[in-house]
Every structure is written in C-alpha cells, then in structure tokens.
Amino acid sequence: MKTTSATLIISFYNNKNALELIFQSLIEQWNHDFNVVIADDGSKEEVKDWLSVRVEQLPFSVTHVWHEDKGFRKNRILNKAVLASKSDYLIFIDGDCVPQNRFVRDHLQAAESGVVACGRRVELSKKYTDLLVKANNKSTFSHKYILSMLVDYLGNRYEKNTTEYTGKHLKNGLCLPWLQRLTSLSSKPRSIIGCNFSIYKKDLERINGFDMNYEAPAVGEDTDIEFRLKGVGVRTKAIKFGAALLHMYHHELPRPSTNKEIFQRTVQAKAFWASNGLDQLKG
Numbered sequence: 001m002k003t004t005s006a007t008l009i010i011s012f013y014n015n016k017n018a019l020e021l022i023f024q025s026l027i028e029q030w031n032h033d034f035n036v037v038i039a040d041d042g043s044k045e046e047v048k049d050w051l052s053v054r055v056e057q058l059p060f061s062v063t064h065v066w067h068e069d070k071g072f073r074k075n076r077i078l079n080k081a082v083l084a085s086k087s088d089y090l091i092f093i094d095g096d097c098v099p100q101n102r103f104v105r106d107h108l109q110a111a112e113s114g115v116v117a118c119g120r121r122v123e124l125s126k127k128y129t130d131l132l133v134k135a136n137n138k139s140t141f142s143h144k145y146i147l148s149m150l151v152d153y154l155g156n157r158y159e160k161n162t163t164e165y166t167g168k169h170l171k172n173g174l175c176l177p178w179l180q181r182l183t184s185l186s187s188k189p190r191s192i193i194g195c196n197f198s199i200y201k202k203d204l205e206r207i208n209g210f211d212m213n214y215e216a217p218a219v220g221e222d223t224d225i226e227f228r229l230k231g232v233g234v235r236t237k238a239i240k241f242g243a244a245l246l247h248m249y250h251h252e253l254p255r256p257s258t259n260k261e262i263f264q265r266t267v268q269a270k271a272f273w274a275s276n277g278l279d280q281l282k283g
Contacts, residue, residue, distance in 0.1 A: 002111055002112075003087070003088060003089040003108065003111050003200070004033055004108065005033040005034060005035075005087050005089070005108075006033070006034045006035075006087050006089045006090065006091050006104060006107065006108055006111075006198065007034065007035050007036070007037055007085035007086055007087040007089070007090050007091070008026070008034050008035070008036045008037070008091045008093065008104065009036075009037045009039055009078065009081045009082070009085065009090055009091065009092050009093070010022060010036060010037070010038050010039060010093055010094070010095050011039045011041065011074055011077070011078060011081075011092070011093075011094050011095055011194075011221075012038050012039060012040045012041070012043065012095035013040065013041045013042065013043055013095065014043045014044060014047050015095055015096060016043075016047050016050055016051070017133070018095055018096045018098075018248055019038075019051075019095055020054070021098050021132065021133065021138050021248075022093075022095065022097075022098055022099065023054070023058060024138045024139075025098050025099050025100070025101070025103075025138040025139040026058075026060065026099065026104075027058070027059060027060075028101055028137060028138065028139035028140075029099070029101055029102075029103065029104050029105070029139065030101055030102055030104075030105045031104045031105035031108060032059075032060065032104075033104075033108075034060065034087070034091075034104050035060060035061040035062070035063070035085075035086050035087065036060060036061065036062045036063070037062075037063045037064075037065055037081040037084050037085055038051065038062065038063070038064045038065065038066075038081075039065055039074075039077040039078050039080065039081035040064060040065060040066040040067075040077060041067070041069070041072070041073055041074055041077045042066070042067060042068055042069025042070065042073070043066065043069075048064075048066060051064055052064070061086070063084050063086075065077065065080045065081050065084050067080065071215060072215055072216055072217060073212070073215055074214075074217070074220070074221055075210035075211060075212045075214050075215075075220050075221060076210075076212045076281075078092070078209075078210045078221065079209045079210050079212060079277060079278050079281055080281060082201065082204065082209055082210075082278060083278065083281060083282070085201065087201075088200060088201050088202065089108070089111050089198065089199075089200055089201065090198060090199055090200075090201055090204065091104065091107045091197075091198040092194065092195070092196070092197055092198065093195055093196060093245060094194065094195035094247075096247060096248045096250065097121055097195050097196065097245040097246065097247050097248070098132060098138055098139075098141070098245065098246045098248065099139065099243075099244070099245055099246075100139050100140065100141070100142050100143075100244040100245070100246070101139035101140055102242055102243070102244075103119075103139075103243055103244065103245065106119070106239055106242035106243040107119070107198040107239070107243055110198065110237070110239050110243070111198065111200070112237070113200055113202075113203070114200075114203060114233065114234055114235065115199075115203075115234065115235055115236070115237055116192055116197055116198070116199045116203075116226070116229060116234060116235070116236045116237070117197060117198045117199070117237060117239050117243070118190040118191065118192055118193070118196070118197050118236050118237065118238055118239065119193075119196035119197060119198075119239045119242075119243035119244070119245060120193065120196060120239075120243075120244075120245070121193070121195055121196055121244075121245040121246070121247040122142060122149075122167065122168075122244065122245070122246050122247060123167055123168035123247050123249070124149075124167055124246055124247060124248055124249050125149075125152065125164060125166055125167040125249060126164050126249045127152070128145060128149055128152075128167060128249075129248045129249040131145065132246060132248065141246060142244055142246060149167055152166065152167065164249060190236055190237065190238035191222070191223075191226060191236065192222045192223075192225065192226040192236060193222050194221035194222040195245060195247065196243065196245045197222075199229075199234075203229065203234050204225075204229075204278075205278060206229075206232045206234070207225065207228040207229055207231075207232055207272055207273055207274060207277070208273050208274040208275075208277030208278050208279055209274060209277040209278035210224075210225060210274065210277060210278075211224055211225075211228075211262075211266070211274040211275075211276060211277060212274070212276045212277060212280070213262055213274075213275075213276050214259050214262060215258075216255065216256050216258055216259050217253045217254075217255055217259075218255045218259055219259035219260060219262075219263050220259055220262070220263075223263060224262075224263050224266060227263070227266065227267060227272075228266070228271070228272040228273075228274070231270065231272035232272050
C-alpha cells in the first residue's frame with residue numbers, strides 16, 4: 001500500500017536563518033503528515049541551543065541528530081538521520097533550500113517502491129534570496145515571483161551571466177498540478193540531486209545507505225547513491241511541475257577531486273553495497 005506519511009531529512013550546518021525559513025515553509029505545507037529529522041553536521045553550541053528551543057514551538061515533530069564538527073561529514077550524518085527516522089518513506093533536502101507549499105504532497109504522491117522520486121530546484125539570484133527572507137509567505141514565493149524572476153533572467157543573462165544576478169533553472173519553480181498528472185504517466189528517468197529526492201527506506205537499505213567514505217561536497221550524496229541504487233534495480237523518475245525547492249544564493253563550496261576518485265573505484269568494482277554505511281553505525 002502506498003505511504004501516506006514521510007520523514008523529511010534536512011541536512012544542516014550552522015545556517016539557522018535559512019533553517020527558520022524552511023520551518024516557516026513547512027508550517028504552510030498542504031500536507032502535514034510528516035515529521036522532520038535535522039541532520040546536523042556539527043553546528044556550534046549556540047545554534048544547538050537555539051534549535052532546542054525552536055523545535056518545541058513547531059506544530060510537527062522534529063528530531064535533532066548532531067555529531068561533532070570534524071570537517072565535511074554529510075553522508076555520515078545523513079545515515080544517522082535515516083536511522084533516527086520514524087517513517088518508511090524519506091524525503092531529503094538541504095538546509096539552504098526552501099520547499100514550496102505542495103512539496104511534501106508532491107513527493108508522497110510520487111512515492112513508489114523500487115523508485116527514487118527526483119525533484120529539482122530553482123537557483124535564486126541574490127536579489128530574490130533577499131526577497132525570500134523578507135516574504136510573509138515563504139511557501140508561495142515561487143508562485144508570486146516566477147514571472148518577475150524570468151524577466152530579470154532574460155534582461156540580465158547576456159550582460160551578467162552569473163547565478164548571482166540572473167538565477168538559474170527558473171522553470172523548476174512552476175507548480176502546475178494538472179500538467180504534473182499528465183507528465184507523471186510518461187515520466188522519464190532523471191538524475192538524483194542530493195537536495196531534493198525521496199525514496200522508501202527499505203530501498204536505501206538495499207545499498208547500505210550513504211557511503212561515509214565521501215568527506216567532501218558533491219558526488220557522495222547523489223551521483224554515488226544513484227549508481228548504486230540502479231545497480232540493485234532501483235530506478236529514478238522525475239517529478240515534473242511540482243516538488244519545487246528554492247535554493248538560496250551563496251558562493252559554491254570547493255569540490256576537491258577525492259570524491260571523483262572514490263566514485264571511479266566504486267564504478268570499476270561495481271560496489272553497490274557501501275562498505276562504510278548504515279550497518280557500520282548500528283551498535
């Protein structure tokens with residue numbers, strides 16, 4: 001039977017202002033049958049103290065999973081969050097991405113055993129990131145501003161061709177339920193991006209979760225698990241015209257080559273089961 005509830009796992013590190021925007025958006029969701037796990041990769045004590053107070057004020061259950069800051073260990077804390085999850089269906093987002101009001105509902109409607117439901121994100125320019133912070137209703141921001149964002153993009157794309165000024169992937173902010181239903185009938189495979197996908201927990205367990213050997217941004221939280229999931233027969237599908245996320249503008253983190261080297265070894269060995277994954281955290 002199709003699931004009717006989900007655990008939303010939010011990867012997080014110190015940015016409490018962005019997390020507060022996510023909380024406000026989650027309060028405004030159309031579907032409220034979800035709980036939240038904060039996968040905290042070592043935030044400071046003052047952030048932990050703020051969070052311990054804030055979660056008690058929210059109308060949904062929040063579990064805060066934290067470990068000591070020893071550098072970028074996102075995959076490890078994601079695995080800990082999976083182990084702490086309360087639902088059999090998991091939705092993953094990043095702590096700088098604000099879901100729009102149909103987000104949880106769209107993912108639950110797309111839930112399918114043996115399938116990863118892949119959403120996308122709008123890359124906000126700095127201007128619209130600032131507007132999002134000030135907006136009264138965070139979860140309908142894309143509906144209100146999508147046309148003006150498009151005008152800004154078209155007007156600036158040649159003069160200042162950077163995400164800071166133009167934004168990026170604006171079409172991903174279009175939430176069209178009637179068109180979403182039509183496209184879901186012939187949904188083509190789509191690559192996973194770590195900030196917006198959902199999956200049954202039992203399917204993630206088939207590959208032993210996230211590979212904790214990755215200790216730098218990129219590859220480990222999406223490209224790697226997509227390869228390993230497909231290797232055990234789990235396919236991907238797109239959620240088109242729905243499950244919209246707004247990614248707040250910031251400068252990109254450095255991406256060292258070590259992750260690519262780990263992934264190349266994984267591909268060559270066809271190592272679909274992570275040797276350092278969920279099972280290694282179970283006591």
